[in-house]
Amino acid sequence: MPSYTVTIATGNQWFAGTDDYIYITLVGTETCSERTLLDKPLYNDFERGAIDSYDVRTSENLGDLVFVKLEKKKYWVQDDWYCRYITVKTPSGDYLEFPCFRWLVDDSEVVLRDGRAFLPQDDKTSLVKQHRQKELETRRKIYKWKEWQPGFPMSINANKHKELPRDIQFDSEKGMDFLLNYSKAIENLCVNQFMHMFQSSWSDFGDFEKIFVRIKNTISEYVMEHWKEDFMFGYQFLNGCNPVLIRKCHKLPDKFPVTDEMVSVSLERELTLEQEMEAGNVYIVDCELLDGISANSTDPCTLQYLAAPICLLYKNNQKKIMPIAIQLGQDPKENPIFLPTDSEYDWLLAKIWVRSSDFQIHQTVTHLLRTHLMTEVFGIAMFRQLPAVHPVYKLLIPHIRFTIAINTKAREQLICECGIFDKANATGGGGHVQLIQKAMKTLTYKSLCFPEMIKSRNMDDVEEMPTYFYRDDGYKVWEATKNFVSDVVSIYYTCDERVQEDEEIQAFIKDVCSFGMQDFDHCEFPKSVKTCEELIEYLTVVVFTASSQHAAVNFGQYDWCSWIPNAPPTMRKPPPNEKGLANVNLIIDSLPDRGRSSWHLGAVWALSQFQENELYLGMYPDEHFIEKPVKQAMEKFRKQLTEISSFIKKRNDGKKLPYAYLSPDKIPNSVAV
Numbered sequence: 147m148p149s150y151t152v153t154i155a156t157g158n159q160w161f162a163g164t165d166d167y168i169y170i171t172l173v174g175t176e177t178c179s180e181r182t183l184l185d186k187p188l189y190n191d192f193e194r195g196a197i198d199s200y201d202v203r204t205s206e207n208l209g210d211l212v213f214v215k216l217e218k219k220k221y222w223v224q225d226d227w228y229c230r231y232i233t234v235k236t237p238s239g240d241y242l243e244f245p246c247f248r249w250l251v252d253d254s255e256v257v258l259r260d261g262r263a264f265l266p267q268d269d270k271t272s273l274v275k276q277h278r279q280k281e282l283e284t285r286r287k288i289y290k291w292k293e294w295q296p297g298f299p300m301s302i303n304a305n306k307h308k309e310l311p312r313d314i315q316f317d318s319e320k321g322m323d324f325l326l327n328y329s330k331a332i333e334n335l336c337v338n339q340f341m342h343m344f345q346s347s348w349s350d351f352g353d354f355e356k357i358f359v360r361i362k363n364t365i366s367e368y369v370m371e372h373w374k375e376d377f378m379f380g381y382q383f384l385n386g387c388n389p390v391l392i393r394k395c396h397k398l399p400d401k402f403p404v405t406d407e408m409v410s411v412s413l414e415r416e417l418t419l420e421q422e423m424e425a426g427n428v429y430i431v432d433c434e435l436l437d438g439i440s441a442n443s444t445d446p447c448t449l450q451y452l453a454a455p456i457c458l459l460y461k462n463n464q465k466k467i468m469p470i471a472i473q474l475g476q477d478p479k480e481n482p483i484f485l486p487t488d489s490e491y492d493w494l495l496a497k498i499w500v501r502s503s504d505f506q507i508h509q510t511v512t513h514l515l516r517t518h519l520m521t522e523v524f525g526i527a528m529f530r531q532l533p534a535v536h537p538v539y540k541l542l543i544p545h546i547r548f549t550i551a552i553n554t555k556a557r558e559q560l561i562c563e564c565g566i567f568d569k570a571n572a573t574g575g576g577g578h579v580q581l582i583q584k585a586m587k588t589l590t591y592k593s594l595c596f597p598e599m600i601k602s603r604n605m606d607d608v609e610e611m612p613t614y615f616y617r618d619d620g621y622k623v624w625e626a627t628k629n630f631v632s633d634v635v636s637i638y639y640t641c642d643e644r645v646q647e648d649e650e651i652q653a654f655i656k657d658v659c660s661f662g663m664q665d666f667d668h669c670e671f672p673k674s675v676k677t678c679e680e681l682i683e684y685l686t687v688v689v690f691t692a693s694s695q696h697a698a699v700n701f702g703q704y705d706w707c708s709w710i711p712n713a714p715p716t717m718r719k720p721p722p723n724e725k726g727l728a729n730v731n732l733i734i735d736s737l738p739d740r741g742r743s744s745w746h747l748g749a750v751w752a753l754s755q756f757q758e759n760e761l762y763l764g765m766y767p768d769e770h771f772i773e774k775p776v777k778q779a780m781e782k783f784r785k786q787l788t789e790i791s792s793f794i795k796k797r798n799d800g801k802k803l804p805y806a807y808l809s810p811d812k813i814p815n816s817v818a819v
Contacts, residue, residue: 148207151235152214153199154184156192157228159317163194164218164227164250170200171215172234173257174208181217192227211242212273214258218250226251226312231769232258243772245534247543249312257281261772263537265638267647281533282650289529291661294557297583299519300662302526307554314529314550347739350730354710354743365705368802373712376486379497380459380467381613383431385805386706387699387713388508389616392467393603395430395458396423402430402456403478404471408485412470414463422460426610429459429467433503435511435584437476442716444568444575448739452572453721455500465612472496474721482725491728498733499721502572502714505707508699509571510578511585517696518556519582520594521549521817523662524688531654537638538651540770541631541685544761545692548818570738570745572716591671594687596624596695616698619794619808623694623763626786626810628686633779635682642677651675655684693763697813704754708747714738715746753819763787763813787811 150172156162168191172179184200185191191198214232229246236242244258257277269275288311292303304310355370372378383392398404406419413422422428437454458471468486474496475481484496525546532539561567561578568574573581592598600606600617608618639645646652652674659671675681707713711733719736722728738746761767764784771777787810798804806812 148204148237150179150202150204150208150211150237151199152184152202153197153233153235154192155197155230155232156194157230158195159228161194161226162228163196164192164225165190166221166225166227167219168192168227169217169219170202171217172202172204172208172211173213173215174211176209177204177206179204179208207237211236211260213277214244215255216246216250216258217253217255219253224252229256231261243769245768245770245772247768247770251312259535261770262535263540263638263771263773263776264535265537265644265648266650267644278533278535282531285533286530289526291526293664295579295583297586298579299515299523299586300526300664301519301522301557302550302554304554306558307551310551310554314525314546314548316548316551347735347737350734351711365702365803366708369706369712370709373709374494376468376497377466378712379469379501381803382501382504382706383429383459384467384611384614385616385803387702388504388512389614389698390512390599390603391431391433391504391507392429392459392605393431394426394605395428396426396604398423398430398458399432399456401476401478402432402458402471402473402483404458404483408483409458409460409470412460412468412486426604426607427461429461431457431459431500431504433500433507434476435507435581435588436503439573439577439580439584440575442568442572442575442577444564448718450572450716450718451720452506452577452717453499453503455496455503455721457500461611469497469500472500474499474723480723481721482723484725488725489728491730491733492722492725495722495728495733495736498711498714498736499717501712502717505713505715506571506573506581510573510581513696513699514556514561514578515582515585516589516594517691517699518549518553518817520589521546521688521692521696522553523658524692525549527654527657527662531657532650534770536650537634537771537776538654538685541634542688543770544766544768545689545816547761547816549692549816552818566745566749570715570742570749586666587668590669591687594691594695595683596620596690615797615805616808619790619805620694620698622790622793623787623808623810623813624686624690626783626790627690627694627763628682629786630779630783631685631689632682633782634776635678635685637773637775637779639678639681645678645681646676651681692816694808694813696817698807700819701754701756701812702807703750707750710743710746711737716742755819756814757818761815763810763815765815 152170168184169181170184171181179202182202211234214234216229218227227250229248229250231246232244234242243261245261246256246258248256250256266278269278290303291300294301307315383389409419415422417425433454436452439452441452442450453474454476455472455474457469459467460470462468470486472484473481484492486493528539528542528546559565567578605611605614605617655675656673659665659673663669663671675684714737716738717736719732764787766780791809791811794806794809798806
């Protein structure tokens with residue numbers, strides 16, 4: 147009587163074990179085994195982290211093993227179970243691996259194929275083709291598109307985290323509860339003492355230190371000490387939280403009539419402004435996205451204001467980026483141009499307004515829209531169109547981990563009506579919705595390709611701008627990621643025709659564009675891919691957006707935004723429309739009050755924290771792939787990432803402002819916070 151040794155690994159996360167009945171059926175090309183209850187007398191099977199082995203005897207040889215069918219039935223109360231993988235030792239001594247990495251909920255079953263990846267055109271038998279199709283049909287009933295707000299990328303059809311499929315929920319829902327985490331952050335930072343004085347102003351700049359000095363942090367303390375300096379202001383457009391707005395300026399827009407006479411004192415090369423622009427020494431940041439956006443009006447007792455400034459920056463002889471002109475609105479008839487030669491407080495207030503505007507765009511567009519929401523689109527399309535046996539599913543699944551869950555939590559608690567976002571941010575109360583709707587009109591597929599995004603802003607010349615570490619490190623990580631994706635793709639797609647014949651990958655690409663991006667013409671997302679190179683670039687965009695780009699714009703929030711005058715989340719006085727009005731009192735009265743400052747500080751602290759048991763780029767503990775060539779590609783990828791991390795660490799030695807947000811050892815695999 148043939149005997150198969152079945153080994154089953156239960157997950158290590160909380161509540162992964164089960165007391166329910168677990169049955170197994172082995173399905174071969176010749177026949178299938180009897181449905182067998184897996185139970186060891188006097189032994190508690192399927193405990194959290196356990197690896198249990200069983201003998202499954204059959205009356206005859208099953209032939210080549212095709213599927214393993216698992217069933218979970220209630221014992222006395224429903225007890226969810228997380229199965230990591232199954233291995234089967236056949237009577238001939240062969241070992242087969244069946245990755246699972248999913249939850250079995252209620253009375254349920256799962257049918258697993260062995261861990262080898264197959265393209266749909268490589269499945270020849272009707273049995274495996276039917277299994278593939280049934281899996282996708284089931285998934286499409288569970289993972290449905292929904293428009294959360296008009297003009298947004300589509301999201302998952304779930305209103306609350308608990309409504310999500312169990313496989314994509316957080317292991318511990320409390321771990322990513324915004325209300326709980328913010329409350330903890332406020333308590334840990336000892337700022338809760340200011341909450342009862344919610345609408346009262348601070349006395350002076352030094353007063354902000356009362357909620358700041360609780361946490362020692364090299365960069366944030368340096369920001370506190372130097373935030374007023376023009377160098378610090380300009381540097382942040384290169385390596386701060388939002389290093390994606392600055393672009394080279396060869397010609398001033400008509401709406402920004404800066405003259406040579408205005409800025410000549412700031413120019414160092416005895417050239418006119420026009421000549422400096424021709425030489426590539428002038429840059430511009432235009433916050434036009436904020437023009438016309440409604441300011442937060444959820445609190446009738448406190449007026450809040452937004453501006454849409456334009457800032458001109460100059461690369462001096464030391465190759466430092468310095469602001470030389472600021473206009474706080476898009477209409478020059480209503481907005482004077484502030485200059486470094488103006489009074490100290492006029493210039494300082496103008497810079498504060500730019501920093502506040504940069505913060506609004508960073509939080510809502512650069513961070514929320516272009517990393518969180520875009521990764522969710524890729525993730526939903528993946529679940530709907532790619533079965534677990536598809537190599538691209540296996541490649542992408544680690545980079546989708548918890549993203550749909552964190553976004554659902556955000557819609558439930560953070561960016562919803564009366565959510566946390568409304569408590570401190572000038573774009574709360576609906577302005578953030580308007581801002582995303584507006585930003586969607588400029589979001590294109592190519593703008594998610596890192597090299598294209600840098601080049602489109604004419605920021606790709608390393609010699610011209612040697613301290614743009616976001617660009618330099620991003621190039622390195624992008625290339626390493628692309629090389630890894632290329633290595634994996636080449637294993638399964640040996641020619642362009644293989645890509646064109648893959649109906650599932652084509653459906654995935656189309657689903658992203660036609661449903662996820664709602665077929666907006668301006669987005670220019672492809673509806674198909676015809677070559678291996680196109681597929682490699684597309685998958686690199688997905689992985690890079692979910693990991694590296696998110697890390698670059700998320701984990702520096704406490705560093706750069708905790709000193710509130712450097713990144714005010716709201717302003718309580720309108721931007722000045724004439725010079726000579728600013729003084730210390732006006733600036734303090736413009737900055738956030740004590741309560742909003744406290745909420746803001748708790749927010750940027752909580753959002754900057756890594757998860758417990760974080761998985762960083764290149765770490766793939768769940769072995770969805772079993773093929774040796776893919777594992778070799780992973781090892782090569784990790785080696786390249788380690789070299790990049792070592793380079794960045796060496797470069798940062800001794801720097802007062804080290805840049806490490808794109809160091810691979812600090813890049814989580816997925817958008818999960």
